[in-house]
Amino acid sequence: MAIRTGKEYQQGLGRKPRDVWINGEHITNVLEHPIFAASIKEIAKLYDLQHDPKYHDTMTFESPSTGDPVATGFLPPRSAADIQKRSDTFKIIANATFGMMGRTQDYLSTMLMSFAESPHLFEKCGPEYTKRLTNYFEYVRENDLFLTHALIPPQSDRTKASSKQEEEFLHMGVAEETTEGVIIRGARMLATLAPVADELLVYSLPGLKPEDVKHSIMFSIPVDSQGLKIICRRPYSTGQHNVFDHPLAARYEESDAVIVFDNVLVPWERVFIYNDVDASNDLYTKSFVRQHAAHQTAVRGVAKISLAVGTAIHLARSIKIDQFLGVQEKLGRCISALEMIKGCLLAAETNIVTNEKGQVYCALEPLLAIRNFMPRAYPEVIDILRELGAGGLTMNPSKDDIDSAKIGPDILKYYVGAGDMTAPDRISLFNLAWDLTGDAFGMRQLQYERYYSGDPMRNLANTYLGYNGDDCLNLVEDALKGARDD
């Protein structure tokens, strides 16, 4: 099978009843529930974009196994043109969702491609592990599947290793080994979009302790596997929001979920790392995941912060506060943050690296700079937007009030903006700003930018630990030498 359509993605969900818990309800068919309707619709639209003649050539490439078109997220880059094709694809997807959906198809296809590019990581466990990972990569690519992942043990006691928690399998691990595969027990967080995914990929961020052997596993499993429970956080958009009142929240809410493995059998052909703490801990630092994943997230991040900066500018102009010096300064800070991120992305895409195997990837340092900067830059832009909107963010009437024959005329009169901006246009713009700044949806977006790629504090520390710094240190040496010789 080649690339799927949105309809085929939805039909796939319908064929796989899953065990989803949300708002006190147990759901098996997510297609029938209003809470998931918006995200399913948006993901389906992204599948359809691949078939749009305008985007088809960019968003697909020829499958090395069948010659059919497959999604560009799976393309292992071998040239600058491939990097550009990947970037253009990320941009099409990010712009279609305004960067608000973090876990679109291109994210995990990129992760999986990065792992497939690093066979040595799996080889450590045995040649069959590499083969399984490669087979799985091809299976997902050829079937255009939608994946999520769960990398983190739940926050029980962070001072203790997974193996030292109160209960043996509070943190997910291998409970048993059978001839068919391994039996997995315990919990993992935080699988975004798990209820509407086809497959779940499980591995760990670095940090497993030597005693965590039974937690050091990487595997994949269909989300409808026997014993796999998906417990969703309380939804922020219940499916009742209308798009006028909530232009973003009504469309781009991504469910986040804890996954409980209640003795789930994972067949051996789906086990990619096993009983190897080092291999597990090396997945990030010794693969190309950081380069490729950070490339996708950087492009998405640009779309997201562009929307926020654009909203701030538009809002300021709509009530003419952009005439004030203090407001101009704030907008200047927003623009500078955006341009810094765009500049780093350009640097990463321009300074590509080709290794001895012909594998090509973006420069890591500028991508890490974006990773480290976004958790501060995005909240700053959102804070400024909140300050500029001030009370205007909390005076918006609903669409029903605007449409009301009785109160509507007052709203049309008193809610206008500066110049010829009509009340509905002004309200609509401020609704957008509220979704970004005040609504629970916007709060999650902030939390997402802070944490989706790990703890920002440890990410910064790791940036330092991995930094060569020769250019800076040589300058210091020259300066000191000059001072000594003077």
Ligand SMILES: Cc1cc2nc3c(=O)[nH]c(=O)nc-3n(C[C@H](O)[C@H](O)[C@H](O)COP(=O)(O)OP(=O)(O)OC[C@H]3O[C@@H](n4cnc5c(N)ncnc54)[C@H](O)[C@@H]3O)c2cc1C
């Ligand atoms: C909206 C959202 C969506 C997400 N989606 C996904 C997803 O799809 N898949 C997925 O796997 N994960 C996802 N994540 C989870 C993300 O990977 C984690 O939030 C991130 O790795 C940080 O881990 P944590 O939340 O467990 O925080 P913790 O590690 O528990 O840290 C909590 C706080 O304690 C501090 N802290 C913890 N340990 C230490 C220490 N040893 N030393 C010093 N300080 C410490 C941290 O700095 C932090 O401030 C998502 C997160 C969010 C917010």
